[in-house]
Each structure stands twice: as C-alpha cells, then as structure tokens.
Amino acid sequence: MEYILETNQIEKRYNRFKAIDNLSIHVPKGAIYGLIGKNGAGKTTLIRLICDLQKPTSGSYTIYGIKNTDKRILEARKRMGAIIETPSIRLEATAEDNLKEQYRIVGLPSFDNLQEILKLVGLIDTGKKKAKHFSLGMKQRLGIAIALVGNPDFLILDEPINGLDPEGIIEIRELILKLNKEKGITVLISSHYLDELSKIATDYGFIEKGHMVQEICKETLEEKCKKRVELEVSNVKECVKYFEEKQLSYEVISDKCINLYDEINITELAVALSKRDCVIDKFQEKEESLESYYINLMGGGNNV
Amino acid sequence: MYRLLKANFFRLLKNKIFWGIVIITIMIASFLVVNTILNHQGGTKEGIDRLLVIYMNIIGIFIAIFTSLFVGTEYSDGSVRNKIIIGHSRKNIYLVNLITSVVVGICIECVYLLIVAIIGIPTMGTLQMTADKFMFILVDIFFIIVAYASIFTCITLLCSDITVSTVTCMILVLIMFVATIALSSTANASKYHETYITKDNGEIEVHQELNLNYPGDFPKAVAKTILYCIPTGQAYEIVSQVGKHPLQIVDYMSDKDMKMASLYSLAVIGIVNGMGMYCFKRKDLK
Numbered sequence: 001m002e003y004i005l006e007t008n009q010i011e012k013r014y015n016r017f018k019a020i021d022n023l024s025i026h027v028p029k030g031a032i033y034g035l036i037g038k039n040g041a042g043k044t045t046l047i048r049l050i051c052d053l054q055k056p057t058s059g060s061y062t063i064y065g066i067k068n069t070d071k072r073i074l075e076a077r078k079r080m081g082a083i084i085e086t087p088s089i090r091l092e093a094t095a096e097d098n099l100k101e102q103y104r105i106v107g108l109p110s111f112d113n114l115q116e117i118l119k120l121v122g123l124i125d126t127g128k129k130k131a132k133h134f135s136l137g138m139k140q141r142l143g144i145a146i147a148l149v150g151n152p153d154f155l156i157l158d159e160p161i162n163g164l165d166p167e168g169i170i171e172i173r174e175l176i177l178k179l180n181k182e183k184g185i186t187v188l189i190s191s192h193y194l195d196e197l198s199k200i201a202t203d204y205g206f207i208e209k210g211h212m213v214q215e216i217c218k219e220t221l222e223e224k225c226k227k228r229v230e231l232e233v234s235n236v237k238e239c240v241k242y243f244e245e246k247q248l249s250y251e252v253i254s255d256k257c258i259n260l261y262d263e264i265n266i267t268e269l270a271v272a273l274s275k276r277d278c279v280i281d282k283f284q285e286k287e288e289s290l291e292s293y294y295i296n297l298m299g300g301g302n303n304v
Numbered sequence: 305m306y307r308l309l310k311a312n313f314f315r316l317l318k319n320k321i322f323w324g325i326v327i328i329t330i331m332i333a334s335f336l337v338v339n340t341i342l343n344h345q346g347g348t349k350e351g352i353d354r355l356l357v358i359y360m361n362i363i364g365i366f367i368a369i370f371t372s373l374f375v376g377t378e379y380s381d382g383s384v385r386n387k388i389i390i391g392h393s394r395k396n397i398y399l400v401n402l403i404t405s406v407v408v409g410i411c412i413e414c415v416y417l418l419i420v421a422i423i424g425i426p427t428m429g430t431l432q433m434t435a436d437k438f439m440f441i442l443v444d445i446f447f448i449i450v451a452y453a454s455i456f457t458c459i460t461l462l463c464s465d466i467t468v469s470t471v472t473c474m475i476l477v478l479i480m481f482v483a484t485i486a487l488s489s490t491a492n493a494s495k496y497h498e499t500y501i502t503k504d505n506g507e508i509e510v511h512q513e514l515n516l517n518y519p520g521d522f523p524k525a526v527a528k529t530i531l532y533c534i535p536t537g538q539a540y541e542i543v544s545q546v547g548k549h550p551l552q553i554v555d556y557m558s559d560k561d562m563k564m565a566s567l568y569s570l571a572v573i574g575i576v577n578g579m580g581m582y583c584f585k586r587k588d589l590k
Binding site for chain 2 (some may be wrong): 014048052053055056072074075076077078080081082084085086087088089090092100102104105106107114146150292
C-alpha cells in the first residue's frame with residue numbers, strides 16, 4: 001500500500017514529559033484518516049511534528065516517501081496544506097485578499113483558480129466582507145481554502161469542527177468528502193467528534209498518552225462493530241459444528257464465548273444445542289458504534 | 305525567499321502601522337525644520353547638518369514599534385506557521401522579516417532626509433560638513449538601522465506572543481536610552497576643562513584646568529566601546545558630534561571613530577542575527 005505519511009517510532013519530549021512516545025502512523029494515499037484520542041493524547045503535537053513546527057526528539061517520519069531529515073522534504077511540503085487548531089487567516093482582510101497573499105507565499109504566477117477555490121469552499125459571495133466578520137464556520141472554510149492554494153494532495157486538519165454549529169459541521173463534512181472524492185486529496189483529520197468522524201473516515205488511528213494504540217481501516221472496524229449475538233456456552237466445539245452445518249457467520253472469542261453475526265431463532269438454537277449436550281449460559285445482543293469501540297479499546301469512558 | 309519578500313511587501317503597502325510611522329516622520333521633520341528656522345531668524349546661519357542627523361536619535365523607537373507589531377502579527381494570525389507548513393525554511397522566514405524591517409527603517413529615514421532637504425536647504429543653506437563625512441554618517445545610519453532591525457526582529461521571532469514581544473521591544477529601547485545617558489558622561493569626559501575669559505581688549509584667553517571628575521583612560525575606553533555597540537549610543541554620539549559647538553570641549557565620537565562606527569554595528573548585527581537564527585531554527589512553534 002502506498003502511504004502519504006509514515007512515522008517511525010517518533011518521540012517528542014518536553015523536558016521530562018513524553019508527549020509522543022514511539023508513535024507509528026501510516027496514512028494511506030487517498031484516505032480520510034481519522035486521528036482519535038482524548039485531550040492531551042498527543043494528536044496536535046503529532047500534527048505539529050509532521051508540519052515541522054516542532055522537531056522530534058527522536059525517530060523520523062516520511063512524507064511522500066521523503067524522510068524528514070532529507071533536504072527534499074521542503075519540496076514535499078509544498079504538496080501539503082494544514083490547519084492546526086485555529087485557521088491561519090488575516091482577520092483585517094477579505095477572503096479574496098487572504099487567498100491572494102497565500103498565492104504570493106506559495107509563489108503562483110497568477111490568481112487563476114482563486115475564484116474556483118472560493119466557490120469550492122462556499123465563500124464566493126463574501127465580497128468585501130472582512131474575515132473578522134465571518135462566522136466560525138466561514139473562518140474554518142477560509143482556512144481550508146488557504147490550505148488548498150497550490151493544489152495540495154495532502155491536507156491536515158486539526159479539530160476542524162470544534163465550536164461549529166450543526167450546520168457548520170455538515171458544511172465542513174461535505175467539503176472534506178468533496179475534496180477527497182473529487183480532488184483525490186488525502187486528509188488527516190483529528191477530532192473529538194467520533195460520531196461525525198465515523199461518517200467520513202476511511203481509516204482510523206487511536207492514540208493514547210502519545211502512543212498509537214491501534215490503526216484500523218473502516219472495513220475492519222465495521223466488521224468488529226457490526227451487530228452480533230454474544231453467546232457463552234458450555235461446549236464451544238459443538239456450537240461451532242452446529243453453526244457450520246447451518247452455514248452461519250460466527251467468531252470464536254474464547255473456550256466459552258462465541259459471537260454469532262447472523263440472525264437466528266433463539267428457541268430453535270437452544271433446542272438444537274441442548275440436543276448436542278451444549279447449554280447456553282449467557283445470551284447478549286451487541287452492536288458497537290465507533291464511540292463504544294473507542295471506549296472499549298481505551299478501557300473506560302473517562303474524558304472522551 | 306523572493307516569494308516571501310514579495311508577499312511581505314504587498315502586506316506592507318496595506319499596513320496601517322507603516323503608513324502611520326511615515327506620517328509621523330513627515331510631521332516630525334516638518335516641525336523640526338520650521339522650528340529651527342523660526343529660532344534662527346535674523347541670527348547666524350547654522351546649516352542643516354545637525355537637523356539631518358538628529359532623527360537617528362529616535363528612529364529606534366519607530367523600528368521597534370513597526371517590527372514588533374508587523375512581525376508579531378505574523379505569529380498571531382498564523383502566517384509563520386503557514387509558511388513553514390508549505391515548505392519555506394525558517395532561515396528564509398527570519399531573513400525576510402529582517403529585510404522588511406530594514407527596508408522600513410531606510411524608508412522612514414529617507415522620508416525624513418527628503419523633507420528636511422526640501423524645506424531646509426532653500427531656507428538654511430546646504431551642508432557645512434564635508435561631503436566625505438556626510439557619506440560616512442549615512443553609512444553609519446544604515447548600519448544603525450540594520451542593527452535596530454536585527455535586535456527587534458530577533459526578539460519578535462523568538463517571542464511568539466505579540467503583546468510580550470511589543471512590550472519587550474519598547475522596554476529594550478528605553479533601557480538603551482537610559483544606558484546611553486548613563487554611559488555618555490563617562491565616555492565623553494575630557495581630561496581638562498577649558499575656560500574662556502574675554503579680556504578688556506576683546507581678546508579671548510584660554511585656561512586649561514584638570515578635570516577632577518575624569519574617570520580614567522580605561523573606564524572611559526570601556527564606556528565608549530559599550531556606547532558604540534548600542535545603536536542608541538552610537539546615534540547619540542554622531543548627532544552630538546555633528547551638532548557640537550566649535551568651542552565645546554566634550555570628547556564625542558571623533559571623525560576617525562565615525563569611520564569605524566559601522567564595524568561596531570556590524571558586530572552587533574552578526575551576533576544578534578546569528579544567535580536569533582540559531583534559536584528560531586530550534587524553536588518549538590504552536
């Protein structure tokens with residue numbers, strides 16, 4: 001698989017405090033990668049390291065396969081855009097002037113697709129309105145527009161929907177999906193809004209205390225979260241034989257526990273198993289969301 | 305780097321602080337010339353020498369205000385972050401901000417000189433000092449401006465908070481002024497006092513007396529060196545030397561020292577920028 005961003009045992013210390021601890025992340029090309037973790041988990045620090053705002057204490061990372069210590073990394077950075085915490089915008093200037101300045105910084109010879117970018121983020125009609133009079137959602141979209149100057153293939157968004165109203169959240173979500181689907185931009189997005197993230201992300205990284213707990217793709221996560229019946233039985237072998245005969249989808253969890261993913265009549269199942277000397281001790285229907293999966297993974301619901 | 309410079313200069317053209325400083329400079333220049341003309345009406349012609357250089361004494365305040373607010377805004381609105389993210393090196397970001405501050409310093413100095421020349425030369429006459437000396441002073445002014453810009457760019461880029469950096473720059477200017485006043489009496493002390501007595505026949509008799517408060521050659525040399533290393537001190541010395549009365553016995557910067565003054569500024573520029581760039585490259589940004 002081709003990765004836009006990879007880190008290798010990256011570490012960041014502030015004196016004795018380890019903000020990032022031997023963290024490895026793999027962002028596949030074309031993905032919307034959701035970086036999930038509670039406050040202080042190290043999401044923003046990781047993004048700052050990737051964006052070269054801070055230097056790693058040890059370890060390395062690659063962007064488009066170029067190592068951070070390689071001089072060519074500056075060229076690779078020209079193909080990325082980012083918003084970290086708050087969008088980098090000039091409040092006294094209009095949306096158009098903000099973009100024009102970014103065009104000059106990037107070094108583009110003309111303002112050719114400026115209007116196209118404004119249209120893409122829905123700010124085409126802002127005219128001479130200064131950015132300081134924009135709503136939070138508009139400022140966030142302007143930040144994304146600035147990050148889009150220079151046609152980046154990789155966009156990093158740190159908490160882009162923080163503080164937005166429901167309408168703003170939908171606008172940003174639609175925009176991210178549009179950028180990913182229509183422009184093929186890979187997006188790394190950190191957020192606390194797990195439900196919102198589950199609507200757009202194709203890959204997830206769960207981070208805790210500066211360490212990557214798990215990286216998982218959407219398909220595998222859906223597989224793990226899908227509706228199931230958790231059975232505790234006296235004889236797992238007989239239970240498996242029965243499920244095989246009936247061609248049911250199942251997963252053995254332990255020598256007493258088995259998960260059944262297909263629908264079944266419970267009376268029929270209990271009778272059939274009892275004929276095989278197998279008793280159902282416990283029966284529980286389960287369905288996990290990204291949120292409950294995250295809570296289970298992190299081992300509790302504090303600070304989520 | 306060219307792209308960053310271009311972006312900075314476009315921003316500069318729309319910057320209210322820059323234009324505000326230009327307007328204040330025009331007002332100061334006009335006021336000083338008119339005031340000097342009015343004070344010398346009917347008297348001897350002094351020439352515009354001192355008037356041309358006196359602005360050096362306060363240019364540091366304007367460079368401090370401009371640099372701390374203009375470069376500080378780069379931090380507060382996230383421009384520095386933005387530039388690094390898209391692959392501009394920290395060295396280039398540092399240099400571009402330094403160049404912008406230097407250009408602004410030169411601009412306001414030129415505006416001042418122009419106003420003084422336009423109003424002053426027709427009414428007060430041309431320079432009394434040699435063109436050679438004036439050229440050296442212009443070179444000194446240039447390096448003083450670069451030294452000021454270097455100090456304030458360094459502070460502003462190493463201090464991410466615009467309020468803290470602005471206050472720090474202003475306090476530093478104040479400290480430099482106080483240090484200049486404190487050091488100048490030691491640095492400019494003469495070994496002898498001279499008293500002039502006008503006789504009945506109109507002849508002037510010169511009496512030399514030993515200065516009992518003379519600090520000694522070594523303390524004087526140390527104070528002078530420190531004074532030359534402070535842009536405010538160097539400016540004060542040049543302005544005082546240019547405006548010195550022929551009979552005044554104060555040991556201001558000599559013509560020979562004036563030719564060497566740029567070297568002191570160069571040392572300050574080299575040290576401050578070297579240290580500033582080194583720290584900025586390693587600074588953790590938010």
